[in-house]
Amino acid sequence: MSNDMKNIWNILFLEERASIGLSFFRIFVALTVGLHVIPSFFHLDDNYLSTAFKTFNTDFFPQSFIDWVQKSPDALVVFFVWAFYVTWFCFLIGFFSQISCILMTACCYYFYALNCFHIGTLSWDILLVTLFLMCITSYHGDYFSIDALRRGDIEAWRHPRPFFIQRLLQLQTASTFFFTGLYKITGEGNWITGNPIYYLMNYPSEGVTKHFLLKEWMAVHPHFCYISGLMIVATELSMSFWLFNPKTRRAAIILGLCWHILLVLTLDVPTIFLFLFPAQMMLFIHPQKIIDWIEAKRLINSQSPRAKIIYDGECGFCRSSVRAVQVMDLWGKIDYIAGPKDMSEMCLCLPDGKTYGGFFAFRRIAWICPMLYPLIPIVYFPGSGMLGPLVYRWVARNRYLFPVFHSCAAGKCHL
Amino acid sequence: MNIQLRNKLISIFVIIWLAIFYYESTCVYYLEPLFKRELPRMKFLFPPAGWIMFYNIGDNFGYTEVYGVKDGNPQLIDPHQILRTRAIGYDNINRNALITVTSPGMSDSFCPFLKRRFPYFDKFLVTYVEYPQLIEQPLERTQTVVYECNE
Numbered sequence: 001m002s003n004d005m006k007n008i009w010n011i012l013f014l015e016e017r018a019s020i021g022l023s024f025f026r027i028f029v030a031l032t033v034g035l036h037v038i039p040s041f042f043h044l045d046d047n048y049l050s051t052a053f054k055t056f057n058t059d060f061f062p063q064s065f066i067d068w069v070q071k072s073p074d075a076l077v078v079f080f081v082w083a084f085y086v087t088w089f090c091f092l093i094g095f096f097s098q099i100s101c102i103l104m105t106a107c108c109y110y111f112y113a114l115n116c117f118h119i120g121t122l123s124w125d126i127l128l129v130t131l132f133l134m135c136i137t138s139y140h141g142d143y144f145s146i147d148a149l150r151r152g153d154i155e156a157w158r159h160p161r162p163f164f165i166q167r168l169l170q171l172q173t174a175s176t177f178f179f180t181g182l183y184k185i186t187g188e189g190n191w192i193t194g195n196p197i198y199y200l201m202n203y204p205s206e207g208v209t210k211h212f213l214l215k216e217w218m219a220v221h222p223h224f225c226y227i228s229g230l231m232i233v234a235t236e237l238s239m240s241f242w243l244f245n246p247k248t249r250r251a252a253i254i255l256g257l258c259w260h261i262l263l264v265l266t267l268d269v270p271t272i273f274l275f276l277f278p279a280q281m282m283l284f285i286h287p288q289k290i291i292d293w294i295e296a297k298r299l300i301n302s303q304s305p306r307a308k309i310i311y312d313g314e315c316g317f318c319r320s321s322v323r324a325v326q327v328m329d330l331w332g333k334i335d336y337i338a339g340p341k342d343m344s345e346m347c348l349c350l351p352d353g354k355t356y357g358g359f360f361a362f363r364r365i366a367w368i369c370p371m372l373y374p375l376i377p378i379v380y381f382p383g384s385g386m387l388g389p390l391v392y393r394w395v396a397r398n399r400y401l402f403p404v405f406h407s408c409a410a411g412k413c414h415l
Numbered sequence: 416m417n418i419q420l421r422n423k424l425i426s427i428f429v430i431i432w433l434a435i436f437y438y439e440s441t442c443v444y445y446l447e448p449l450f451k452r453e454l455p456r457m458k459f460l461f462p463p464a465g466w467i468m469f470y471n472i473g474d475n476f477g478y479t480e481v482y483g484v485k486d487g488n489p490q491l492i493d494p495h496q497i498l499r500t501r502a503i504g505y506d507n508i509n510r511n512a513l514i515t516v517t518s519p520g521m522s523d524s525f526c527p528f529l530k531r532r533f534p535y536f537d538k539f540l541v542t543y544v545e546y547p548q549l550i551e552q553p554l555e556r557t558q559t560v561v562y563e564c565n566e
Binding site for chain 1: 421422425426428429432433436437440441444445448458459460461462463464465466467468469470471472473474476478498499500501502503504505506507508509510511512515516521524525528531532544546549550553
């Protein structure tokens with residue numbers, strides 16, 4: 001019995017599984033935090049400086065902490081704004097992922113205590129719980145991150161880690177659904193004794209309900225609204241079981257995604273509902289399935305003609321740059337060939353015979369490596385076709401002066 | 416780190432986390448009524464009242480309207496001019512963020528804010544608008560002045 005319990009505990013929390021899902025989740029958490037907090041910085045005088053109108057969440061923070069934060073001079077507030085921008089961006093790109101997560105979370109707490117009027121919502125509290133769990137480990141920086149490039153581990157996408165953080169995040173998501181449903185039908189909840197959807201449909205235009213196609217029809221069909229309400233509660237109560245059951249998981253994830261899209265389309269709820277919660281659903285996908293999917297794609301690509309990067313094999317900076325491309329080449333679509341020392345620029349040869357050099361090779365690589373997708377709008381921005389080659393040529397001319405990641409120094413980097 | 420030690424630390428963290436998580440999730444509406452007393456709460460981390468999204472929606476609706484008064488004439492101020500911060504993807508005014516200003520004690524901080532934002536006006540009226548019965552009497556609308564902001 002004890003061994004069985006140990007095994008179950010191991011499977012639930014301690015077993016090592018690939019952390020790529022968590023790395024992907026990090027990006028969504030960062031986007032959610034940014035989209036929620038950054039708009040409040042556009043009117044610092046209204047929101048956080050001494051001229052602001054402030055409200056405080058004394059249930060969440062001890063009064064002494066709020067009093068302490070309120071003593072902040074305006075200069076300190078501005079300092080925290082910049083600290084937030086820097087740490088948030090580092091967290092987004094996974095640069096010292098854990099430290100940036102901790103510092104960004106500290107900034108979030110600071111602004112929440114300073115004034116909860118704009119950012120304080122129930123979904124924000126949920127986001128803080130998620131952030132706290134993300135602060136515990138650095139696993140979310142394993143892939144889709146600058147940290148992965150710094151380490152130069154080309155197998156970073158399959159890096160195994162104890163599963164407990166992802167499991168706790170799963171439990172948080174499932175429990176949020178369950179308790180949200182439970183509170184609706186017990187205690188002060190009125191989804192059985194009343195008809196909340198019907199009331200929402202009859203709210204005046206100043207209310208939380210958005211205008212959508214069926215609103216007016218639903219506003220005169222109370223029975224439909226009541227049945228819909230019961231179905232919502234039933235779904236919320238059973239969602240956790242569907243999510244944890246492998247047979248119903250896929251349907252539950254799709255339902256959860258549709259659920260939150262519907263919520264955002266019909267009600268004025270914080271965007272956290274659209275960015276964080278659907279990403280939380282994706283955490284239920286078994287990491288091994290993601291790895292199997294990636295490996296299948298890599299296998300297909302390994303048996304097909306691949307693109308070739310030819311680079312200066314004598315230059316440490318070039319080797320470490322190519323190593324970085326290798327880390328980012330998730331689908332295994334590129335071969336790497338060390339060329340002669342006197343190469344003026346790297347060269348990319350595609351299987352269809354097309355050849356690109358220098359900046360234009362880099363621009364084409366951005367379409368091949370998923371981690372470079374965010375750079376596509378930048379490298380194709382009007383004017384980048386003129387500026388990019390100039391920058392590239394300058395870097396290429398000075399490539400022997402640039403620092404080299406440790407793993408590629410002194411010719412130790414095996415590609 | 417030694418794997419056994421790492422696993423022990425993880426297990427301890429998971430047990431403590433789960434205990435606090437479910438305690439905090441059920442405290443206000445289940446545990447406190449059960450024990451018939453106020454229970455200790457953990458600050459800084461969990462939603463104070465639990466996961467109560469949209470748990471109770473009544474057939475009444477109230478919101479705040481703020482009027483600026485100039486030469487004795489009241490003029491409705493666009494709430495988006497009061498709360499200028501635009502949230503991405505939703506409208507904080509429709510989410511009724513401004514209702515907070517009608518809470519007791521809010522006039523001390525809200526009145527100076529209004530005077531700074533709208534120096535044109537002589538004084539302000541903060542009112543609470545209510546539709547007491549949306550279903551039975553959808554057109555019935557009451558409006559009361561919660562407080563005035565004078566010089």
